[in-house]
Amino acid sequence: MLRVIVNGAYGRMGCEVMKAVWNSGDMELVGAVDSAGTGTDIGTLIGVAHTGIILENNLEEMLRRLRPDVAVDFTTPHVVYQNCITCIKCGVRPVVGTTGMSSGQIQEVINLSQELGVGGLIAPNFAIGALLMIKFATEAARHMPNVEIIELHHDQKIDAPSGTAIKTAEAICEQRGDFQQGLATQFENITGARGGKFNGGIRIHSVRLPGLVAHQEVIFGGLGQTLTIKHDSINRESFMPGVLLGIRKAMHLERVVYGLDKLLFD
Numbered sequence: 185m186l187r188v189i190v191n192g193a194y195g196r197m198g199c200e201v202m203k204a205v206w207n208s209g210d211m212e213l214v215g216a217v218d219s220a221g222t223g224t225d226i227g228t229l230i231g232v233a234h235t236g237i238i239l240e241n242n243l244e245e246m247l248r249r250l251r252p253d254v255a256v257d258f259t260t261p262h263v264v265y266q267n268c269i270t271c272i273k274c275g276v277r278p279v280v281g282t283t284g285m286s287s288g289q290i291q292e293v294i295n296l297s298q299e300l301g302v303g304g305l306i307a308p309n310f311a312i313g314a315l316l317m318i319k320f321a322t323e324a325a326r327h328m329p330n331v332e333i334i335e336l337h338h339d340q341k342i343d344a345p346s347g348t349a350i351k352t353a354e355a356i357c358e359q360r361g362d363f364q365q366g367l368a369t370q371f372e373n374i375t376g377a378r379g380g381k382f383n384g385g386i387r388i389h390s391v392r393l394p395g396l397v398a399h400q401e402v403i404f405g406g407l408g409q410t411l412t413i414k415h416d417s418i419n420r421e422s423f424m425p426g427v428l429l430g431i432r433k434a435m436h437l438e439r440v441v442y443g444l445d446k447l448l449f450d
């Protein structure tokens with residue numbers, strides 16, 4: 185059994201991860217950390233009777249005491265970098281879904297993990313369907329280079345566009361090289377009507393509404409035809425197969441890897 189703790193356990197994703205680990209069959213949930221909800225039996229968060237696993241608020245102390253194999257992190261952007269460093273220094277593999285680390289911070293985490301020989305994963309998107317969407321969109325761009333992206337998320341998301349939309353646009357640009365799309369000059373009657381302008385004239389449109397979770401359409405246009413590649417995360421369960429896969433794969437890594445796609449497709 186893989187011994188797992190969850191950091192950010194009182195949050196929306198943390199609770200979902202605890203449920204997934206609890207029901208996995210090959211993992212044991214041994215601890216839960218959050219700055220909120222200290223003292224709560226996690227049974228009340230995952231819908232089972234008394235578990236005896238009590239929410240605590242000191243990550244490092246828990247890592248040293250319980251010596252888990254993996255620490256899953258779904259906390260917040262301002263603490264995730266330090267959490268990764270703490271885990272690696274304690275010899276515990278971080279599996280991180282929290283977004284917001286800078287590329288410099290990610291590189292520092294990878295460097296430290298390599299130096300200390302501790303595996304792990306930082307994955308900005310754990311939905312396997314979303315990773316396939318990016319892969320298929322990249323392939324489509326070889327043949328249909330004119331493309332726009334519409335990403336749609338719940339109205340509590342503060343950043344736009346989504347990291348997944350940016351990653352999709354980057355992958356398409358890499359595939360189609362110097363290609364430039366769209367008119368050289370155009371004007372908007374309402375500012376922003378044509379969306380955010382990415383490299384090569386790719387436009388990214390961000391929709392924010394209650395009722396949505398995380399969705400994206402990549403629309404390709406060619407002569408007399410369009411192709412739409414669409415992915416929907418209908419609920420937070422959509423991320424769980426990727427999280428469990430990441431935990432299992434992290435056990436065989438000797439450094440932190442950035443992107444679940446690296447473990448799925450490479």
Ligand SMILES: NC(=O)c1ccc[n+]([C@@H]2O[C@H](COP(=O)([O-])OP(=O)(O)OC[C@H]3O[C@@H](n4cnc5c(N)ncnc54)[C@H](O)[C@@H]3O)[C@@H](O)[C@H]2O)c1
Binds near residue numbers: 193217263281283
């Ligand atoms: N990688 C993915 O596939 C994926 C999917 C969904 C969300 N996310 C990201 O996961 C993160 C969490 O999302 P969420 O919707 O669960 O947020 P949330 O606000 O519901 O949960 C975050 C939790 O972290 C806790 N927290 C804050 N500071 C802490 C600290 N110092 N130590 C311990 N716990 C602390 C909060 O109390 C809260 O319970 C966000 O960064 C979000 O963008 C990633």
